[in-house]
Amino acid sequence: MPPGVNRFGPQVLSGPFSHVQQPHLQHHASQHQVPSSSNLPPPSFNTHHNFNQNNQASNVNSFPQPASNGLTAGFGNGGGLSGGGTGLASHAAMMGFMHGDALQQQQQQAREQMRRSSGGSGAKNQFKGRIRDVWRGNLAQEMQILRGLVEKYPYISMDTEFPGIVARPMGAFTTKADYHYQTLRCNVDLLRVIQLGITLFSEEGELPPAHPKDGSGATASTYQNHLIPCPCTWQFNFQFSIQDDMYNQDSIEFLTTAGLDLERNEKDGIDPAEFGAMLISSGLTLLDDVKWISFHSGYDFGYLVKLMLCKPLPDDETEYRKLLSIFFPSIYDIKYMVKHAQRNQTVNDIPLTTQAATILNGLGQKSGLQDLADELGIKRIGLAHQAGSDSLLTGKTFWDVKRNIFNGTIDDDKYLGQVWGLNGVGSSLQPTMTNFALNNLLGMEEAPNLNGATIYNQPNGTQVAPSTPGSTQVGLASTPNNQHQQNQGNGIGSITPSGGGGGSGGGGFGNFQYTGGNKR
Numbered sequence: 001m002p003p004g005v006n007r008f009g010p011q012v013l014s015g016p017f018s019h020v021q022q023p024h025l026q027h028h029a030s031q032h033q034v035p036s037s038s039n040l041p042p043p044s045f046n047t048h049h050n051f052n053q054n055n056q057a058s059n060v061n062s063f064p065q066p067a068s069n070g071l072t073a074g075f076g077n078g079g080g081l082s083g084g085g086t087g088l089a090s091h092a093a094m095m096g097f098m099h100g101d102a103l104q105q106q107q108q109q110a111r112e113q114m115r116r117s118s119g120g121s122g123a124k125n126q127f128k129g130r131i132r133d134v135w136r137g138n139l140a141q142e143m144q145i146l147r148g149l150v151e152k153y154p155y156i157s158m159d160t161e162f163p164g165i166v167a168r169p170m171g172a173f174t175t176k177a178d179y180h181y182q183t184l185r186c187n188v189d190l191l192r193v194i195q196l197g198i199t200l201f202s203e204e205g206e207l208p209p210a211h212p213k214d215g216s217g218a219t220a221s222t223y224q225n226h227l228i229p230c231p232c233t234w235q236f237n238f239q240f241s242i243q244d245d246m247y248n249q250d251s252i253e254f255l256t257t258a259g260l261d262l263e264r265n266e267k268d269g270i271d272p273a274e275f276g277a278m279l280i281s282s283g284l285t286l287l288d289d290v291k292w293i294s295f296h297s298g299y300d301f302g303y304l305v306k307l308m309l310c311k312p313l314p315d316d317e318t319e320y321r322k323l324l325s326i327f328f329p330s331i332y333d334i335k336y337m338v339k340h341a342q343r344n345q346t347v348n349d350i351p352l353t354t355q356a357a358t359i360l361n362g363l364g365q366k367s368g369l370q371d372l373a374d375e376l377g378i379k380r381i382g383l384a385h386q387a388g389s390d391s392l393l394t395g396k397t398f399w400d401v402k403r404n405i406f407n408g409t410i411d412d413d414k415y416l417g418q419v420w421g422l423n424g425v426g427s428s429l430q431p432t433m434t435n436f437a438l439n440n441l442l443g444m445e446e447a448p449n450l451n452g453a454t455i456y457n458q459p460n461g462t463q464v465a466p467s468t469p470g471s472t473q474v475g476l477a478s479t480p481n482n483q484h485q486q487n488q489g490n491g492i493g494s495i496t497p498s499g500g501g502g503g504s505g506g507g508g509f510g511n512f513q514y515t516g517g518n519k520r
Contacts, residue, residue, distance in 0.1 A: 135269065150284055155202070156199070156292050157292075158196070158197065158198050161193075161385070162251075163252055169186055192272065194237070195387035197236070198233070208232050210230055211229065286326065291332060292331045296335040296369075301419060305323055333420045334401055336418045336419065337410070338405070356404065378393065
């Protein structure tokens with residue numbers, strides 16, 4: 001039996017590397033000076049002599065001699081990085097290193113772009129972990145935290161994301177509000193909400209601290225001395241399937257681009273019925289002293305009422321309003337408040353201050369949440385067009401509007417319970433007016449707002465009565481956040497109905513029509 005070989009070379013303490021020749025050390029050092037852009041692995045990959053098949057007798061030397069091509073002769077017969085080697089020196093491995101480097105650069109660029117669009121690194125670091133994603137697995141835990149916080153933080157700002165507008169009602173409508181409600185009703189009944197974001201605030205507009213010191217119950221014990229901060233915003237992700245549920249194709253593409261993981265929604269999403277049951281008993285609803293803050297929230301509250309009702313919305317808007325006032329007795333809609341102030345040039349029946357007039361004049365005809373936040377100088381935290389970030393921005397905007405436009409006081413008799421998308425949309429129509437007549441009013445043009453309240457304009461900008469839209473397209477139907485979204489187009493875009501959803505009219509949704517619909 002041949003003598004054993006020390007794989008680590010001779011262990012001579014006085015000179016462990018005396019066998020290494022100086023020219024090789026110079027060559028070895030030069031290998032480490034190869035710029036990173038060369039996409040080559042460090043030369044240490046080629047210095048494991050034990051895999052050298054050409055020099056079996058020299059495996060005592062841990063630093064093999066350079067080959068004629070200037071590279072060490074490790075990794076098999078081919079050696080080096082020329083592509084003829086094996087293992088980590090093979091051509092496939094080299095290509096893998098290059099591909100991985102390119103992917104890392106792309107991911108880094110995407111993260112940097114996302115950081116810039118989310119308010120900068122300082123804001124991101126400040127709120128790291130404070131927007132909590134909620135899935136089926138942690139629903140009960142997060143609802144328990146909310147129950148412990150809502151008494152001290154009874155102002156709840158809210159936003160939803162849902163899969164667009166897929167239907168418009170046809171028939172006779174007594175008022176614009178009736179038309180808007182019927183549009184809301186048939187779409188909410190047909191579709192499923194994808195995300196709900198809520199953010200808690202105190203009566204002074206303060207967020208819950210990251211590490212509460214005097215909280216109640218599980219909240220204080222969980223976060224007081226813990227590295228994980230207590231969330232201030234919760235983003236609930238619901239079950240949604242591209243294969244089974246109905247949606248507007250343009251809206252789904254927009255949500256996917258905004259970063260929603262719809263595959264995980266299908267796999268780990270919250271059961272809407274389970275969430276509705278928890279929401280009713282959470283202390284967040286049914287109470288007068290819990291204030292809900294929203295922006296253009298007709299559809300938002302429509303989906304929440306559906307979650308708790310577990311059946312289609314009422315046919316009559318009056319019955320729906322009764323349910324809305326039971327589940328959510330105190331609602332502020334920022335868009336209604338701002339539009340009312342713009343139209344009347346007063347707040348709380350008092351003329352606008354110079355500061356308020358300057359803000360509203362600067363806002364002009366822009367009507368999105370992001371437009372208002374920009375005018376007030378509020379930076380977004382998190383990703384735009386996700387319900388958690390939007391709800392946080394909605395809440396921060398509300399407190400700035402209250403302070404800078406409403407002089408710190410909001411007259412609840414005038415503004416509480418008013419929902420843009422159902423209220424303040426225009427004067428009554430003739431009861432006998434039909435869609436045929438509506439569609440032919442003065443060459444009317446439509447500019448649908450993203451969350452249900454459609455504003456109808458003539459070419460000169462005069463508001464007129466509603467009509468049933470044609471086959472043109474509309475942008476994302478969620479709480480509007482910027483003017484760009486709201487001006488994407490008219491009508492409804494292509495829709496994808498579920499295998500058993502909807503129908504072609506009638507049923508429990510009244511008469512409506514699909515535009516560009518298809519099935520998958």
